[in-house]
Amino acid sequence: MNDTKLIDIASALGISVTTVSKALKGYTDISKTTRAKVIEMADKMNYMPNSVAVNLRTNETKTIGVIIPATVHHFFSSVLNGILEEAEKRGYLVIILQSSEKYELEKKQVALLLQKRVDGILMSLSNETDDFFHINEAIRKNTPVVLFDKIAKRVDCSKVVINDMKAAYDAVTYLIEKGFKKIAHFRGSYVPQNSIDRFLGYKKALEDHNIKYDPSLVYVCDHNTDFEDGYENAEKLMTDHNDVDAVFAVTDLVAIGIIKYFNDKKIKTPEQVAVFGFSNWFMSTVISPKLTTIDQPGYDIGYRAASILIDEIAQIKEHIPVVHQIVELPTHIIERESTQRL
Amino acid sequence: MNDTKLIDIASALGISVTTVSKALKGYTDISKTTRAKVIEMADKMNYMPNSVAVNLRTNETKTIGVIIPATVHHFFSSVLNGILEEAEKRGYLVIILQSSEKYELEKKQVALLLQKRVDGILMSLSNETDDFFHINEAIRKNTPVVLFDKIAKRVDCSKVVINDMKAAYDAVTYLIEKGFKKIAHFRGSYVPQNSIDRFLGYKKALEDHNIKYDPSLVYVCDHNTDFEDGYENAEKLMTDHNDVDAVFAVTDLVAIGIIKYFNDKKIKTPEQVAVFGFSNWFMSTVISPKLTTIDQPGYDIGYRAASILIDEIAQIKEHIPVVHQIVELPTHIIERESTQRL
DNA sequence: GGTGTTTTCGAAAACGTTTTCGATTATAAT
DNA sequence: ATTATAATCGAAAACGTTTTCGAAAACACC
Numbered sequence: 001m002n003d004t005k006l007i008d009i010a011s012a013l014g015i016s017v018t019t020v021s022k023a024l025k026g027y028t029d030i031s032k033t034t035r036a037k038v039i040e041m042a043d044k045m046n047y048m049p050n051s052v053a054v055n056l057r058t059n060e061t062k063t064i065g066v067i068i069p070a071t072v073h074h075f076f077s078s079v080l081n082g083i084l085e086e087a088e089k090r091g092y093l094v095i096i097l098q099s100s101e102k103y104e105l106e107k108k109q110v111a112l113l114l115q116k117r118v119d120g121i122l123m124s125l126s127n128e129t130d131d132f133f134h135i136n137e138a139i140r141k142n143t144p145v146v147l148f149d150k151i152a153k154r155v156d157c158s159k160v161v162i163n164d165m166k167a168a169y170d171a172v173t174y175l176i177e178k179g180f181k182k183i184a185h186f187r188g189s190y191v192p193q194n195s196i197d198r199f200l201g202y203k204k205a206l207e208d209h210n211i212k213y214d215p216s217l218v219y220v221c222d223h224n225t226d227f228e229d230g231y232e233n234a235e236k237l238m239t240d241h242n243d244v245d246a247v248f249a250v251t252d253l254v255a256i257g258i259i260k261y262f263n264d265k266k267i268k269t270p271e272q273v274a275v276f277g278f279s280n281w282f283m284s285t286v287i288s289p290k291l292t293t294i295d296q297p298g299y300d301i302g303y304r305a306a307s308i309l310i311d312e313i314a315q316i317k318e319h320i321p322v323v324h325q326i327v328e329l330p331t332h333i334i335e336r337e338s339t340q341r342l
Numbered sequence: 343m344n345d346t347k348l349i350d351i352a353s354a355l356g357i358s359v360t361t362v363s364k365a366l367k368g369y370t371d372i373s374k375t376t377r378a379k380v381i382e383m384a385d386k387m388n389y390m391p392n393s394v395a396v397n398l399r400t401n402e403t404k405t406i407g408v409i410i411p412a413t414v415h416h417f418f419s420s421v422l423n424g425i426l427e428e429a430e431k432r433g434y435l436v437i438i439l440q441s442s443e444k445y446e447l448e449k450k451q452v453a454l455l456l457q458k459r460v461d462g463i464l465m466s467l468s469n470e471t472d473d474f475f476h477i478n479e480a481i482r483k484n485t486p487v488v489l490f491d492k493i494a495k496r497v498d499c500s501k502v503v504i505n506d507m508k509a510a511y512d513a514v515t516y517l518i519e520k521g522f523k524k525i526a527h528f529r530g531s532y533v534p535q536n537s538i539d540r541f542l543g544y545k546k547a548l549e550d551h552n553i554k555y556d557p558s559l560v561y562v563c564d565h566n567t568d569f570e571d572g573y574e575n576a577e578k579l580m581t582d583h584n585d586v587d588a589v590f591a592v593t594d595l596v597a598i599g600i601i602k603y604f605n606d607k608k609i610k611t612p613e614q615v616a617v618f619g620f621s622n623w624f625m626s627t628v629i630s631p632k633l634t635t636i637d638q639p640g641y642d643i644g645y646r647a648a649s650i651l652i653d654e655i656a657q658i659k660e661h662i663p664v665v666h667q668i669v670e671l672p673t674h675i676i677e678r679e680s681t682q683r684l
Numbered sequence: 685g686g687t688g689t690t691t692t693c694g695a696a697a698a699c700g701t702t703t704t705c706g707a708t709t710a711t712a713a714t
Numbered sequence: 715a716t717t718a719t720a721a722t723c724g725a726a727a728a729c730g731t732t733t734t735c736g737a738a739a740a741c742a743c744c
Contacts, residue, residue, distance in 0.1 A: 003483065005700060016724045021702060031722060051457045052397045053700035056729050061394065063437070063458075072422050073624075077414045084414070084440055093458065095405070095435050098426055115393045116405075116435065141345065227628075256628055263630060282415075283625040286569075286598055288605060347730060358694045363732065373692060395730035398699045 004045040013041055024049075055117065060317070063093045064309060065113035067123040069101045069150060070224070074253075074281050075298050076124075079148065082302025083122060090310045092119070103128035110134045114143060120309040125150045127191045144312040144322070148305040150192055158312065158324040160305045164194045167294045167331040168201025169208075171276050172248055174333055176209045178341055180246035180274055182217070184237055186230060186258065188250040189222035198250050198278065217241065221254045230257020238267065245273055246339070252277040252284045252293055259287055259338065274339040289337035297329050304329065346387040355383055366391075397459065402659070405435045406651060407455035409465040411443045411492060412566070416595075416623050417640050418466075421490065424644025425464060432652045434461070445470035452476045456485060462651045467492040469533045486654040486664065490647040492534055500654065500666040502647045506536045509636045509673040510543025513618050514590055516675055518551045520683055522588035522616055524559070526579055528572060528600065530592040531564035540592050540620065559583060563596045572599020580609070587615055588681070594619035594626045594635055601629055601680065616681040631679035639671050646671065 006017040006024075013020070015034065023030045023038035024047075030038075055061045066083055068076045080096070087094045095118065099106035106126045111134070113121055121138055123145065132155045138145050139157060146158040175183050185202045188195025199218070206213050219237060221229035230249060234257065237244060249255035255277030262269045269275055269289055277284055277293035284291035308325060315322040348359040348366075355362070357376065365372045365380035366389075372380075397403045408425055410418045422438070429436045437460065441448035448468045453476070455463055463480055465487065474497050480487050481499060488500040517525055527544045530537025541560070548555050561579060563571035572591060576599065579586060591597035597619030604611045611617055611631055619626055619635035626633035650667055657664040 007700080017701085018703085018724050018726090019722085022723090025702080027703095029722060034722085048453065048457050050459065050700055052394060052403065052459050053729090054702080055394045056398050056699090056731090057701045057703090059729075072414060072419045072426070077419045080414050080438075081440075084438060088439070093437050093439070093454070096422075096426060096438050097430070097435070098423075111390065112435070115390050117392065117394050260628075260630075283628045286602075286625045286628050288602075288630060349730080359731085360694050360696095360733085361692085364693090367732080369733095371692060376692080392730055395699090396732080398701090398729090399731045399733085401699075 003050070004047045005050065006047075009038060009041050009045060009047060012045070013037060059117075060119055060313075061117050062091060063095060063116070063118045064120045064122060064306070064313075065095045065097065065109075065116070065118040067097045067099055067106060067109050067113075067121065069099050069106075069124055069126040071098065071100075072096075075149075075279055075296065078298025079124075079302035079305075082299040082304070083306045084302075086303040086306035086310070090306075092306075092310060099126045101126045101128060103131070107134045110138055114138055114141060118143065119313045120144045120146070122146055122148065122305050122309055124148050125152060127189075142316055144309060144316060146305050146309045146312070148301050150194060156324065158305075158308050158326070160301055160308065160327045160329065162296060162301070162329050162331050164197035165201040165204070167278070167296075168198040168248070169205045170201075170331075170333060171278070171294055172202050172205035173209070174335075175246045175248065175274065175276060175339065176205065176211065178274070178339060181211070182241065182244045182246070183211070184217040184219065184241065184244050184247040186219050186221050186233055186237075186247060186249045186254050188224075189220065195250055202248055217244070221250060221257075224251070224253065227253050227257030227260060230254030231261045232257075234258040234261035238265070246270075246276065247273060248276045248278075250278055252279045252281040252291060255291055255293070255338075256283060256287050259289070259291070263288075270337070270339050270341065274341075276339055280334055284334075285336070289340075292336045292339040293334050295332045295334050297331070300329055345392070346389045347392065348389075351380060351383050351387060351389060354387070355379060401459075402461055403459050404433060405437060405458070405460045406648070406655075407437045407439065407451075407458070407460040407463045409439045409441055409448060409451050409455075409463065411441050411448075411466055411468040413440065413442075414438075417491075417621060417638065420640025421466075421644035421647075424641040424646070425648045426644075428645040428648035428652070432649075434648075434652060441468045443468045443470060445473070449476045452480055456480055456483060460485065461655045462486045462488070464488055464490065464647050464651055466490050467494060469531070484658055486651060486658060488647050488651045488654070490643050492536060498666065500647075500650045500668065502643055502650065502669045502671065504638055504643070504671050504673050506539035507543040507546070509620070509638075510540040510590070511547045512543075512673075512675060513620070513636055514544050514547035515551065516677075517588045517590065517616065517618060517681065518547065518553065520616070520681060523553070524583065524586045524588070525553070526559040526561065526583065526586050526589040528561050528563050528575055528579075528589060528591045528596050530566075531562065537592055544590055559586070563592065563599075566593070566595065569595050569599030569602060572596030573603045574599075576600040576603035580607070588612075588618065589615060590618045590620075592620055594621045594623040594633060597633055597635070597680075598625060598629050601631070601633070605630075612679070612681050612683065616683070618681055622676055626676075626678070631682075634678045634681040635676050637674045637676050639673070642671055 006020045010017045010020045023035040097109040148160045151159045187199045219233040277291045279296040280293045312322045352359045352362045365377040439451040490502045493501045529541045561575040619633045621638040622635045654664045
């Protein structure tokens with residue numbers, strides 16, 4: 001309660017708050033001696049500026065907002081770590097919100113952040129989002145937005161992503177070159193572009209290597225919370241096509257479901273069927289056999305997105321025109337046991 | 343930039359900002375008709391109050407700060423989800439900071455949050471923290487603090503925890519009652535109280551069941567990022583004591599390291615050596631055999647801590663005396679394959 | 685038509701800063 | 715001693731709200 005403010009220092013020293021403020025901020029029109037006195041007294045009285053007042057006056061909050069669509073787990077926790085670290089380094093605080101894949105909530109949260117006068121917004125879109133008015137509204141109000149992972153091409157702002165299609169293409173190409181012939185795909189739901197792109201990458205890789213695309217080899221795994229989906233579809237797959245020799249899964253989670261099924265049924269991985277995941281979640285080294293997968297650089301995505309956002313905030317402040325960047329982070333194949341032909 | 347403020351509505355309607363403000367906030371001394379006009383105009387002009395100005399005037403920010411010691415993964419991501427959900431429900435925003443187990447950083451971050459005028463602080467202490475001045479300072483300034491997981495008994499505030507000692511005691515008792523005789527313990531580092539308590543629970547369970555405590559059966563695993571620690575110590579354990587029949591690990595992560603070593607060396611789990619983990623992280627069902635463990639309710643801890651904090655914020659505001667609560671959330675044994683005697 | 689009551693509004697202060705601009709004092713130049 | 719210049723300070727406005735308190739208007743009552 002007894003917070004010391006500028007006026008307390010001022011009256012303790014018998015000078016004006018103006019002088020105190022200037023002394024503390026290093027203005028050159030304050031003499032060395034009074035500046036020293038002010039600093040000493042501020043220190044003694046344990047002065048800490050009231051950010052709210054500063055924010056109101058300076059019209060910046062040194063705070064960025066982050067909206068993620070899903071629960072903070074796996075991929076998004078890596079992203080978050082990247083964001084937090086970069087923000088800390090650059091002197092920004094971060095407010096986290098989760099839209100839980102709901103468009104209405106996402107819209108409300110953007111409005112909230114705007115009210116809060118955050119200096120910028122980082123977001124990954126919910127699956128329901130197909131209208132971008134709320135995002136454009138933020139941009140129009142001079143609050144920069146950078147989209148990551150689940151983005152909208154049509155929104156004019158910076159974005160940081162991976163190339164899901166290319167990554168999937170590479171994965172399937174790898175399998176083909178390893179000699180696998182009948183490759184199934186466990187795809188994600190029909191709605192986020194990422195899962196569509198991974199599917200398209202799968203399909204294109206087949207076609208480019210003269211393997212006929214067979215829709216019956218594609219299974220959809222559309223709930224993201226556990227690996228049951230992969231497990232159950234693996235069972236279907238083996239009754240439908242007991243001669244498959246590889247499967248490319250949309251996430252490590254479903255890949256793990258598949259491997260669990262194979263392990264339970266004594267189907268040898270990779271000898272009988274190889275499994276390829278996506279994301280390189282921590283558990284992909286826990287499962288046996290260890291999972292070959294695509295390294296989705298969550299941490300890098302986070303820190304990069306934060307870095308660009310903070311750059312843009314600075315540019316807007318300096319009134320220098322900002323040019324939006326689309327950065328596409330590289331992905332790599334992490335080769336492990338689940339695809340190793342002996 | 344062209345944000346509409348109270349004065350814009352006022353001048354558009356030819357009335358004062360006072361009236362506009364009151365109309366919007368439902369004051370009864372504004373006539374129905376002007377209130378209707380104000381609301382309509384506010385709506386039309388897409389008015390959104392400037393939170394910073396509101397905060398300055400009302401002296402509350404509807405924001406809470408969260409400081410966690412480690413990276414957002416595993417346990418803390420569950421906690422975070424609990425916090426975020428409760429905060430959303432109660433109309434609070436949340437600022438996340440990570441202290442990275444550094445006392446100095448933690449101290450700085452508390453100061454930052456205080457400057458930001460958050461309404462309350464949620465924190466789990468860093469391992470280095472053994473001085474609580476910064477926390478008491480926050481409390482003294484009427485900013486309630488609730489500690490969770492890694493707490494300090496000596497700080498006078500609410501806390502939400504599990505009983506690590508009892509949980510460990512239960513785990514080891516379970517092993518003893520299952521007939522295991524020579525039970526090793528892979529403990530955590532010497533510093534956080536949690537790992538000490540788990541160790542003490544282990545020791546007490548042995549003693550209460552007339553099994554002599556043997557220090558040579560205790561191995562320390564003190565880096566928390568991967569399971570190598572468990573793996574390597576498992577190797578040591580088997581050369582030192584090739585007749586152990588169970589091991590109680592301080593976390594699921596080290597338990598998984600142990601199981602991986604056993605799997606590699608064809609040491610049967612649980613037939614030759616049973617393994618018991620702690621926390622029930624997601625991957626404990628991924629490993630084979632599935633891991634028996636203690637359910638550490640991260641989500642509940644988070645939402646409960648947030649709930650108590652927000653209650654206390656309200657109490658302080660209403661000037662009703664707040665009584666601090668120490669809530670101890672129950673833990674359960676999750677029995678899976680890694681301890682099942684046939 | 686005067687008095688009392690209720691309804692409706694607005695001026696102004698306040699929250700704690702930052703920053704502009706003018707005023708005062710000290711110093712230098714003549 | 716006078717004037718010009720530089721150094722040092724402070725008054726005041728501003729950021730956008732909320733809230734107190736008094737004023738004006740409307741209405742009621744006799």
